[in-house]
Amino acid sequence: xxxxxxxxxxxxxxxxxxxxxxxxxxxxxxxxxxxxxxxxxxxxxxxxxxxxxxxxxxxxxxxxxxxxxxxxxxxxxxxxxxxxxxxxxxxxxxxxxxxxxxxxxxxxxxxxxxxxxxxxxxxxxxxxxxxxxxxxxxxxxxxxxxxxxxxxxxxxxxxxxxxxxxxxxxxxxxxxxxxxxxxxxxxxxxxxxxxxxxxxxxxxxxxxxxxxxxxxxxxxxxxxxxxxxxxxxxxxxxxxxxxxxxxxxxxxxxxxxxxxxxxxxxxxxxxxxxxxxxxxxxxxxxxxxxxxxxxxxxxxxxxxxxxxxxxxxxxxxxxxxxxxxxxxxxxxxxxxxxx
Amino acid sequence: xxxxxxxxxxxxxxxxxxxxxxxxxxxxxxxxxxxxxxxxxxxxxxxxxxxxxxxxxxxxxxxxxxxxxxxxxxxxxxxxxxxxxxxxxxxxxxxxxxxxxxxxxxxxxxxxxxxxxxxxxxxxxxxxxxxxxxxxxxxxxxxxxxxxxxxxxxxxxxxxxxxxxxxxxxxxxxxxxxxxxxxxxxxxxxxxxxxxxxxxxxxxxxxxxxxxxxxxxxxxxxxxxxxxxxxxxxxxxxxxxxxxxxxxxxxxxxxxxxxxxxxxxxxxxxxxxxxxxxxxxxxxxxxxxxxxxxxxxxxxxxxxxxxxxxxxxxxxxxxxxxxxxxxxxxx
Numbered sequence: 001x002x003x004x005x006x007x008x009x010x011x012x013x014x015x016x017x018x019x020x021x022x023x024x025x026x027x028x029x030x031x032x033x034x035x036x037x038x039x040x041x042x043x044x045x046x047x048x049x050x051x052x053x054x055x056x057x058x059x060x061x062x063x064x065x066x067x068x069x070x071x072x073x074x075x076x077x078x079x080x081x082x083x084x085x086x087x088x089x090x091x092x093x094x095x096x097x098x099x100x101x102x103x104x105x106x107x108x109x110x111x112x113x114x115x116x117x118x119x120x121x122x123x124x125x126x127x128x129x130x131x132x133x134x135x136x137x138x139x140x141x142x143x144x145x146x147x148x149x150x151x152x153x154x155x156x157x158x159x160x161x162x163x164x165x166x167x168x169x170x171x172x173x174x175x176x177x178x179x180x181x182x183x184x185x186x187x188x189x190x191x192x193x194x195x196x197x198x199x200x201x202x203x204x205x206x207x208x209x210x211x212x213x214x215x216x217x218x219x220x221x222x223x224x225x226x227x228x229x230x231x232x233x234x235x236x237x238x239x240x241x242x243x244x245x246x247x248x249x250x251x252x253x254x255x256x257x258x259x260x261x262x263x264x265x266x267x268x269x270x271x272x273x274x275x276x277x278x279x280x281x282x283x284x285x286x287x288x289x290x291x292x293x294x295x296x297x298x299x300x301x302x303x304x305x306x307x308x309x310x311x312x313x314x315x316x317x318x319x320x321x322x323x324x325x326x327x328x329x330x331x332x333x334x335x336x337x338x339x
Numbered sequence: 340x341x342x343x344x345x346x347x348x349x350x351x352x353x354x355x356x357x358x359x360x361x362x363x364x365x366x367x368x369x370x371x372x373x374x375x376x377x378x379x380x381x382x383x384x385x386x387x388x389x390x391x392x393x394x395x396x397x398x399x400x401x402x403x404x405x406x407x408x409x410x411x412x413x414x415x416x417x418x419x420x421x422x423x424x425x426x427x428x429x430x431x432x433x434x435x436x437x438x439x440x441x442x443x444x445x446x447x448x449x450x451x452x453x454x455x456x457x458x459x460x461x462x463x464x465x466x467x468x469x470x471x472x473x474x475x476x477x478x479x480x481x482x483x484x485x486x487x488x489x490x491x492x493x494x495x496x497x498x499x500x501x502x503x504x505x506x507x508x509x510x511x512x513x514x515x516x517x518x519x520x521x522x523x524x525x526x527x528x529x530x531x532x533x534x535x536x537x538x539x540x541x542x543x544x545x546x547x548x549x550x551x552x553x554x555x556x557x558x559x560x561x562x563x564x565x566x567x568x569x570x571x572x573x574x575x576x577x578x579x580x581x582x583x584x585x586x587x588x589x590x591x592x593x594x595x596x597x598x599x600x601x602x603x604x605x606x607x608x609x610x611x612x613x614x615x616x617x618x619x620x621x622x623x624x625x626x627x628x629x630x631x632x633x634x635x636x637x638x639x640x641x642x643x644x645x646x647x648x649x650x651x652x653x654x655x656x657x658x659x660x661x662x663x664x665x666x667x668x669x670x
Contacts, residue, residue: 003508010509014518021525150597150649152604155624155642162631162638274516278605282628292517293609296524304524308517315512 004316011312012064015305016057024299063087064309086309087302091295096306099291104310106176107287110279111272113203114211115265122215123261126222127249130230141219148216153275157209157282164205174284177202210279214268218261225260229253258329266322269315385658391651399471402464431634432456440633450640453623454630459637462618463644469612469619470648473534473603474596480538482592485545490576490584492546493553504550511543516605523611530613533606537599548591552584559583586663590656597652604645620645 027040027049044050048059063085086096129141165173177186179199186195229235230253238248277289284290288307295303432452433444444451450460492503510518519536526532556562557580565575606612607621615622620641627637 006505007509007512010505011513014509014513015521018521018525023525146650146653147646150601150653151646152601152608152621152624152642154605154608155638155645158624158628158631158638159642162635166632270511270514273514274602274605277514277516277520278608281609293520296520304521308513308521311514311517312512315514319512 004320007316008309008312009061011309012061012305013057015308016060019301019304020053022296022299022301022304060087060305086306089295089300089303091298091300091303096302099303100288100306100310103286103288103291105178106285107276107280107289108314109178109203110176110206110210110285110287111276113207114272114275115214115268117207117211118214118218119265122218123222126219127226127254129219129223130226131245131249133227138223142223145216145219145223148212149220151212152278153209153213154278154282156212157206157279160205160209161282171205172202173205175202176206176283176285176287206279206283206285209282210272210275213275214265214272217264217268221260221264222257225257226253229257255329259326262322262325262329266319269318273311273315382658382662384654385662388651388654388656388658391647392655395467395648395651396471398464399467402468431630431637433634434636437636451634451636453637454626459623459640462623463620463640465618466620466623466641466644467648469530469617470600470603470645473530473537474600474652477534477537477541477599477603478592478595480535481541481545481595482588484539484542486549486581486588488542489546489549490553490581493550493584494557494572494576494580496554500550503546507543507546510540511547515540515602519602519606520609520611523606528611528614530617533603533612537602537606541595541599544591544595545588549581549584549588552587553580556580556584587660590660590663593652593656593659597649597656600645600649600652 027043031039031043041050048056051059066084084097086100088094089096089099092099125141125144129138132138161173164171177195177199179196181195181199183191183195186198188194188198226249230248232253235248235253238252239245243252273289276287277293279285280287280289281293288310292304292307292311294300295307431439431441431454432448433439433441434451435444435446435449437444437451448458448460450458450463453459453462488503488507492500492507513521515537518540519533522536522539523532526535562575562579565579566572603612604619604621604624607619608625610622610625612621613619623641624638627634627641630637
């Protein structure tokens with residue numbers, strides 16, 4: 001877990017310097033094309049933009065890290081600082097953390113549900129495919145998986161909108177409703193049940209759109225991992241003892257076959273985050289993905305850095321979770337040991 | 340690991356000190372390439388992929404030769420020139436044989452027209468060029484960068500390995516699309532930076548893959564022999580370690596081209612790819628969003644074009660994987 005720290009510091013560094021290289025003057029964006037010199041200077045001083053680059057970098061690192069020792073002029077020459085401060089959004093004029101707290105749940109809901117969708121479909125599909133190798137069922141599932149990994153997720157989204165929202169008119173095409181939202185804030189909802197139904201309706205299309213790629217990738221891995229396990233000697237031994245094929249699949253081969261699946265789920269996380277940016281755009285969902293695009297378009301430096309950092313942290317947390325589930329499935333892997 | 344006598348020849352011909360290195364690799368790599376080719380010859384998956392890629396490449400090449408060739412070849416009415424002044428009226432004709440509010444589809448525009456009355460088929464045609472260019476160039480950037488980092492990191496080990504791998508992990512932890520978008524926002528919104536951005540963002544995949552192979556290859560006897568013979572480290576990496584670790588990287592590169600095409604389509608969809616009026620598939624999909632109701636075909640065709648192309652690379656990648664090494668782990 002300690003290995004995550006240099007990675008996160010690296011993310012902060014890359015985003016800081018990349019964001020700094022974005023052309024254009026943030027002060028102009030805030031004050032219009034021709035601000036007076038005093039106004040501009042005041043804004044620069046307020047946001048620390050008058051400082052040299054490396055000072056701003058060190059300051060930003062200090063703001064971002066939960067614990068930091070800031071140099072001070074008098075004894076004991078440093079003051080400890082606690083808490084995470086991502087700065088203020090230049091465009092929205094609110095703290096970046098507030099904006100992210102608003103948007104992150106939406107994106108997490110979308111991502112978690114799409115992974116759930118992917119796993120629920122992919123695991124049975126992969127197992128059936130492996131079990132009936134080279135039979136028609138296997139061929140169909142392989143073709144589905146191949147098309148799934150080759151289709152742009154946003155195009156699937158467009159097609160789903162076209163079919164289910166425009167032509168059949170059964171599902172909404174835009175925005176997302178959080179299942180824990182206040183019933184009063186949701187249209188035509190009086191109880192928690194109503195909210196859940198509305199949330200489900202809104203979630204369905206984006207979830208399928210984002211989850212299809214994951215589903216296809218996991219199906220392919222599940223199939224090959226299962227095939228590998230089924231060719232192992234212990235399975236043949238079990239067969240020789242007359243253990244039923246169902247039992248072999250569910251009791252013997254299933255567990256070890258999930259290890260490569262977990263690996264791929266971890267690796268798919270970055271793809272899913274990128275996919276979330278596109279899915280949110282297609283479905284006009286106000287999540288982290290659209291936030292970062294607007295932030296880049298508005299040259300909202302603190303917001304760009306904040307969102308990228310949070311994406312990186314989401315990924316790192318995902319990888320740690322993957323490691324933990326590795327240890328859970330395979331007792332030989334002890335968590336905290338070698339990578 | 341199969342290894343022929345070519346290396347041994349190189350070792351007897353000790354040329355350290357003369358400054359010229361022994362040319363020992365030619366035979367081996369040719370044999371390797373030939374083996375691969377003959378192995379995929381019997382594999383329907385790889386062949387299907389190769390066929391699709393050939394068709395798409397041919398289309399891309401024809402579209403690249405010159406705009407004029409197409410103009411003369413297909414007569415002006417058939418393809419509305421993609422660079423011509425767009426018509427201001429909305430004419431969203433359906434494909435040939437179908438009918439919508441704007442009229443009947445005709446052979447003049449076999450796949451219909453877009454929101455500016457431009458021929459969709461012609462724009463798809465030109466879009467091929469961009470997709471293939473982006474796919475190949477960005478993958479080559481990722482491949483070269485990743486090979487460099489991965490081989491150095493794997494061969495030297497120690498702190499070099501630690502530093503490089505932490506850097507690679509950091510790059511990997513920033514979501515691909517976000518990294519490329521931030522990169523393009525910083526340096527410029529055009530196709531060149533899209534290619535460089537996607538290339539840099541794909542370095543971690545190649546570096547990690549190659550490193551994992553190099554770590555085992557560097558322990559092979561022929562590497563130890565070369566080292567004992569005093570062959571320069573750079574030369575050992577370049578001529579012995581990398582070629583013998585390259586099979587999974589080649590498979591990954593094939594798949595990566597498909598992935599790059601998908602990602603650049605996504606970038607163009609968000610407005611970060613090729614800028615109008617240059618047609619690209621992702622941009623066409625973005626433009627079609629407001630016209631999906633009157634003419635759904637405007638959104639259907641570019642998606643199918645992407646799907647077709649990427650399926651080609653995935654099929655070839657799968658076929659190559661089976662041919663080169665059945666036990667390569669899937670990443």
